[in-house]
Amino acid sequence: MDYRAYIAARIQAGGLSREEIAEAITVPPDPSLGDYALPCFKFAKALRKSPAAIAEELAAQYPADSVIESVAALNGYLNFRVNRAGLAEETLLSIEKQGSEYGSSDMGGGKVVCIDYSSVNIAKPFHIGHLSTTVLGGSLYRIFNFLGYRAVGINHLGDYGTQFGKLIAAYKHWGDREEVQKGGIHAINALYVRFNNEATEEMEREAREYFRLIESGDAEANALFEWFKELTLAYVEKIYERLHITFDSYAGERFYTDKMQPVIDELEEKGLLTESQGAKIVDLEPYGMPPCLILRSDGASLYATRDLAAAIYRKKTYDFEKCLYVVAYQQNLHFKQVFKVLELMGKDWAKDLVHVAYGMVSLEEGAMSTRKGKVVWLEDVISRCVEKAYTVIAEKNPSLENKERVAEQVGVGAVVFGALYNNKIKDIVFSYDKALNFDGETSVYVQYTCARASSVLFKAREAGIARTDALLPPCDAEFELVKALAAFPECVVSAAKNYEPSVVARFAVDAAQKFNKFYIECKILQAETEAQRAFRLRLTEATLTVLKNALTLLGIGVPEKM
């Protein structure tokens, strides 16, 4: 039931449409005021009356019924109280019927949303800075699928550039096949770092030559490159598995090597390409932006050139309704330029390209720097969180089976949640202190709440208490919980609309807080009456379902016990 529409249909005020009234209906800051409220200030001018008077009048006229039980005017607000049992019944039935699908919808109608995220660079291990794009993208992928879209996850590999020439040169000078095979990506990265620190003029020249060899299809150079790529992918896939991240495509920059020329031709045809300082550019001066570089003065393509080709390819291949780029705000200008160039090329779908920008990660001692060794590797953060989880479990619940498995869910969950809980645009200063804190507004809190609920339900089953569709008018704590659960579907929609998984993360904590208040205030198994116990068990089960759905959208597992 859409309560806003229901209320709006029963109100006539100042010639406003029902939609406008429904839109204006809010939720009061304090539940003791009511469940819904209509601020009457907007009507004051048209009706030439004070908001307070209008509210009084509307309150007197409003036909209370079995859905909206009472109406009261206060401070220019019209406050509505819904029938608690009615809302509870509707919400519980809907959760019970839909189960793990509760909160999903078909609003996407099967339309495609491409999501470009994580985008690993060959030969570069993940540090903590790669976490945001990976888990934000991974969560958006799930959220859009949940809402009936067809999400296409794209890992736009960073597999093109002169750095790979450098890498091969470094390997040729200092590398050892066995060591690299054994050391994997960190061994490769060490070679690259060493090159940047120690390379001579001569080696720089070699690096450029190796890059040329890769480009011209030289067998040996390509074999080395492919080997580095394999080692990189083997490494990231392990991490993706732990984070529950998947992709539908690994088409990276190299994939577009042969797809750039047509774009350049098209730019030329459309008269957008001009020469400046020896380079080919698209002039964006009229739009207040620096030029978009398409070809360097030596004829080589650039980042923007490949992104243009990639966007066109994706539109052609997937016919997306939207294409999201989950990339740090550092690249705001780059995407503004690329999107603008596509618009100038007459691609009407350029408006469907969205740069989902997020904040930067630094360390307490400042910006990360691989060269200076100021770096926090992602796998280290994950292992430390999992270890901490294991330690806590061993201490608090020594008899728990599957300690490793639970520790993995808890530890990984904490890492993921830490990156998804706040607005994505916020910068993050990483610290182990914060990462390892499992108290308060964390995934651990939500998981713990789930474990409590599971435990109650388990004990009920053990005692042979059957599931029922018992319903009672909820008390305050019960009703606050019901309202929280009822809000989940619109939370998911809001998360998708704003490309903001934090909405779901915040929902999970809020619902968990409401459950814990209920859990403390209302005895479930030892309720006073059987009907009360049955209703509370029903509410507990529904809470568990919804919290699971929320955490699943974030890519976080839910242990039954912990």
Place this chain on the structure above:
RNA sequence: GCUUCCGUAGUUAAAUGGAUAUAACAAGCCCCUCCUAAGGGCUAGUUAUGGGUUCGAUUCCCGUCGGGAGUACCA
């Protein structure tokens, strides 16, 4: 310089233009003969600054201050 983002308790943050600005962490104090204390309760403490728009601004606009990012051949 220009462009752009950000500025809320000691800290990290929340708040489609709405009522007394909301949580968590840290601090102090309480609560396990009772469904998991990774929990609950209590105390104390916040919108950088000056204008403007509005019945009403943390939110929108302009300025100032402070911080981040970007600003032509890296990605």
